[in-house]
Amino acid sequence: MKLSSIDVRVEEVDENLFRMVIPQPFYEPNNIYLVADDLPMIIDTGYIGSFGYLVSGLKHLGYSLNKIEYALITHNHVDHISGSLLFSVYAKKIKKLGHYGLKKQSDYLIYFHSWIQENERLIDLAFNEEETRQKFKQIIRNRWHTFLQQFDKPVPKKGDRYIDLFRGLKDSDTFSTGKYEWEILETPGHNQWHITPVENKKKWIFTGDLIIGNIPAIYSHSEGSVCDYIDSIGRLRDFKEYQFFPGHGEKMENPERKIKILLKSLSIMEKNLEKRIRDRQVDALELTKEMLGSAAQNEDSLLLGIALTESVLRKLLKEKKIDSTMYYNGYEVFHA
Numbered sequence: 001m002k003l004s005s006i007d008v009r010v011e012e013v014d015e016n017l018f019r020m021v022i023p024q025p026f027y028e029p030n031n032i033y034l035v036a037d038d039l040p041m042i043i044d045t046g047y048i049g050s051f052g053y054l055v056s057g058l059k060h061l062g063y064s065l066n067k068i069e070y071a072l073i074t075h076n077h078v079d080h081i082s083g084s085l086l087f088s089v090y091a092k093k094i095k096k097l098g099h100y101g102l103k104k105q106s107d108y109l110i111y112f113h114s115w116i117q118e119n120e121r122l123i124d125l126a127f128n129e130e131e132t133r134q135k136f137k138q139i140i141r142n143r144w145h146t147f148l149q150q151f152d153k154p155v156p157k158k159g160d161r162y163i164d165l166f167r168g169l170k171d172s173d174t175f176s177t178g179k180y181e182w183e184i185l186e187t188p189g190h191n192q193w194h195i196t197p198v199e200n201k202k203k204w205i206f207t208g209d210l211i212i213g214n215i216p217a218i219y220s221h222s223e224g225s226v227c228d229y230i231d232s233i234g235r236l237r238d239f240k241e242y243q244f245f246p247g248h249g250e251k252m253e254n255p256e257r258k259i260k261i262l263l264k265s266l267s268i269m270e271k272n273l274e275k276r277i278r279d280r281q282v283d284a285l286e287l288t289k290e291m292l293g294s295a296a297q298n299e300d301s302l303l304l305g306i307a308l309t310e311s312v313l314r315k316l317l318k319e320k321k322i323d324s325t326m327y328y329n330g331y332e333v334f335h336a
């Protein structure tokens with residue numbers, strides 16, 4: 001496989017820190033950062049089908065996979081971790097670092113099937129009509145088919161379904177790559193295995209998918225609650241004067257303001273939902289459509305919207321501000 005002949009956008013974002021912009025089929029391109037220290041480290045690994053871009057980006061920077069010591073994985077979403085599932089073929093020496101919970105969740109295909117199931121649960125929650133449900137579920141299955149195929153190919157292209165972390169990291173853990181000392185924050189909310197690495201001398205913080213775009217990045221209630229999300233992005237406010245490097249997009253301008261806006265929009269959403277449920281019975285689909293308006297025009301954004309709506313509804317339920325009735329088929333109606 002000619003991995004190194006692909007054109008990749010690469011830039012120096014600070015001294016000894018480089019960003020490689022790696023395309024992927026589901027969302028905006030991923031950032032993979034290279035920390036050019038004594039023990040070189042990459043932060044995140046991109047999508048498995050985009051592995052060639054990573055190899056090519058490294059080559060552009062004068063590195064090869066076998067010069068990389070560590071790959072730190074911010075969380076186990078497919079566009080951040082699945083590139084590392086090819087390490088057992090192309091980069092046996094790279095040591096993977098990630099949330100300690102991923103040691104128990106090492107079989108990625110098991111995790112992935114539970115992710116698909118979770119999406120199907122969201123569909124059941126929001127839609128009552130069987131035909132619509134089946135249609136929507138089929139779209140989801142087709143969407144992930146290409147990814148799952150990566151594991152059916154014959155060796156040596158075959159992805160390794162096991163994550164096999166070298167070290168599981170928890171809050172306040174530290175490690176060194178030579179000149180730089182790393183500290184780990186556990187930051188659940190977007191995903192329960194999300195970590196945020198910080199370098200305090202350089203004042204670097206790598207925020208993965210905690211803050212991407214202007215909508216709270218909560219994808220499913222089983223992966224992270226809105227309460228965790230509020231706590232996690234709240235913690236990031238302590239890092240004044242730090243440079244914020246996200247998992248997608250450019251270095252963050254004015255992160256403090258961005259966090260403030262996100263927290264504010266979550267609290268508005270909470271009040272809004274509570275008000276909308278006060279005098280009627282309503283399901284998550286209708287509430288999502290009302291909240292998102294034209295932003296919920298395709299299946300993907302609608303499903304993300306339902307996940308966010310559900311997460312806020314669960315918070316309101318927990319605080320006993322609203323009530324709900326769940327039907328035998330998983331469909332749920334919310335009321336006062």
Ligand SMILES: [Zn+2]
Binds near residue numbers: 075191209
């Ligand atoms: Zn993610």
